Amino acid sequence: MNEQFEPVIVGFLCNWCSYRAADLAGTSRTKYAPNMRAIRVMCSGRVDPQFVLKALLEGADGVMIAGCHPGECHYVEGNIKALRRYILLKRMLKQWGIEEQRVQLVWASASEGNLLAEAVDRMTEEVRALGPLQWRETVLGGNGHKPVETAEVEAELEEVS
Amino acid sequence: MSDKPKLAMYWAASCGGCEISVLNIGDKILIVDDVFDLAFFPCIADFKHSHVEGYPDGYIDVCLFNGAIRTSDNEEMAKLLRQKSKILVAYGSCAYEGCIPALSNLTTKDDTFNTVYFDNQTIDNPDRVVPLVETQVPEGTLTLPSFYNTVKSLDQVVDVDYYLPGCPPEPEQIWAVLEVVVNALLNEGPLPPAGSIVGAGIVAVCEECPLEKNVKSITQFYRPYEIQPEPGLCLLEQGLVCVGPATRSGCGALCPQVGMGCRGCYGPLDGVEDQGAKMLSAIASVVTVGASGEDEHELEEKINAVMDTLADPSGTFYRFSMAHSLLGRVRAENNGKNGGKVK
Numbered sequence: 001m002n003e004q005f006e007p008v009i010v011g012f013l014c015n016w017c018s019y020r021a022a023d024l025a026g027t028s029r030t031k032y033a034p035n036m037r038a039i040r041v042m043c044s045g046r047v048d049p050q051f052v053l054k055a056l057l058e059g060a061d062g063v064m065i066a067g068c069h070p071g072e073c074h075y076v077e078g079n080i081k082a083l084r085r086y087i088l089l090k091r092m093l094k095q096w097g098i099e100e101q102r103v104q105l106v107w108a109s110a111s112e113g114n115l116l117a118e119a120v121d122r123m124t125e126e127v128r129a130l131g132p133l134q135w136r137e138t139v140l141g142g143n144g145h146k147p148v149e150t151a152e153v154e155a156e157l158e159e160v161s
Numbered sequence: 162m163s164d165k166p167k168l169a170m171y172w173a174a175s176c177g178g179c180e181i182s183v184l185n186i187g188d189k190i191l192i193v194d195d196v197f198d199l200a201f202f203p204c205i206a207d208f209k210h211s212h213v214e215g216y217p218d219g220y221i222d223v224c225l226f227n228g229a230i231r232t233s234d235n236e237e238m239a240k241l242l243r244q245k246s247k248i249l250v251a252y253g254s255c256a257y258e259g260c261i262p263a264l265s266n267l268t269t270k271d272d273t274f275n276t277v278y279f280d281n282q283t284i285d286n287p288d289r290v291v292p293l294v295e296t297q298v299p300e301g302t303l304t305l306p307s308f309y310n311t312v313k314s315l316d317q318v319v320d321v322d323y324y325l326p327g328c329p330p331e332p333e334q335i336w337a338v339l340e341v342v343v344n345a346l347l348n349e350g351p352l353p354p355a356g357s358i359v360g361a362g363i364v365a366v367c368e369e370c371p372l373e374k375n376v377k378s379i380t381q382f383y384r385p386y387e388i389q390p391e392p393g394l395c396l397l398e399q400g401l402v403c404v405g406p407a408t409r410s411g412c413g414a415l416c417p418q419v420g421m422g423c424r425g426c427y428g429p430l431d432g433v434e435d436q437g438a439k440m441l442s443a444i445a446s447v448v449t450v451g452a453s454g455e456d457e458h459e460l461e462e463k464i465n466a467v468m469d470t471l472a473d474p475s476g477t478f479y480r481f482s483m484a485h486s487l488l489g490r491v492r493a494e495n496n497g498k499n500g501g502k503v504k
Contacts, residue, residue, distance in 0.1 A: 048438065048439075048442060049435075049439075049441050049442055050435050050438040050439070050487065052438075053435055053438055053486075053487040053488055054434075054487055057487050057488055069457065070451075070453050070454070070455065070457055070460055071453040071454045071455075072453075073453060076453060077452070077453055079453075080451055080452065080453055080460070081445060081446060083451070083460065083461065083464060084445035084446070084448050084451070084464050085441060085442060085445040087445075087461065087465055087468055088441050088444065088445050088468050088471070088474060089441060091468060091474055092437070092441065092474045092475050092478070095267065095474070095475040095476075095491060096475065096488055096491045096492060097491045097493055098492065107457065135488065135492070138492070139488070139489070139490060139491075139492045140311075140489050140490070
């Protein structure tokens, strides 16, 4: 069977703009990819880079951070902080071998349900093209921090003893 | 042998600095000698693997294990010492969270071998000799421990009772911990709960740091050789990366006081899983370029220009905590088993 790969995207949506944009997309019956799992945060500036890394570790194929447009933040500058973090995080993720399409920052105001829906559609296709991330399985091996070759070494040790 | 408590200290993938740090407690080392019998301490006394193997389980009262787990030999020793020890302490940053050896989790084993055995300027290796796990010689088969793709901390291979952070731990902290242990062994005094981080503070290095702190507003980062920092002023404010805000105290802020930003060797604070991510957050908060109301693309370009001056963010923020980072290691092409090839 040749099923299409359905990426899991964790979305951190700000309470004041992007979460409402998602609400609007819903009430307007806008059709878009069901791959994004929305998590409401008070501000895109609340998104700790640890959240992003944890999502990727725990099985997400991509992470979307969505907030108000610069200049429209409910907390004045929260989204600018999010942007600064995101720019630095992107550089770091590149060093970790994670493609840049996997973590995206999107601005969507409360009236831009269509824009958010488009962004989710676009990101879903981009991540689908990249394929599954499966950090634990492919990078760390089956048991979290246990690296891939431990099983081999254990077998070796058994042989020796 | 006398019935004194037994002390062991072993090095895995480490530099040897941790052993020296124990001697750094000064004349108190004589008290250690009074209280303990050495059961295993390859740095300063002649013990063999077979001695340790011959001990009954739990024979060693306290084992200070330093160094990261880099090879199958490191892992085997960790398992052996766990079995033979009542209290196993991850001593120093390598055993606690990977430290400098774990920076090679930013690359692969094969790339490490290529650099070490072929590509370094000073290497002349025309026969392309690399160490192998097994080598056939006329006399039989020679073996070497296998070299892992990923460096691990001690607690990623065995259970650890206590963590003593630092690269290396500071003498007064070491002594404070030894005192507690001695008191527990001799007078049945209380021991901290298992899994505790001992010999360190609970606040950030900044709290201990005497440098004057004002508003942090950075528009450019400098590497340490590029500027002469203003004495007495917070280094981060001057654009020198200092990991103090994301690092546990306990060292007395030694590095910032001599003009070198905190490297982060005491690891993350309580409740933080990923020191690098926290430092990233802190750094992003003090960069003050860009304000709301500016054009979205211009904003991005301005911030990018500042971040361009920050060299190697992963290596800087995870200098000591790579093995304990959330993602553990970087993803290389076909990571793991089939990763690149040694040239």
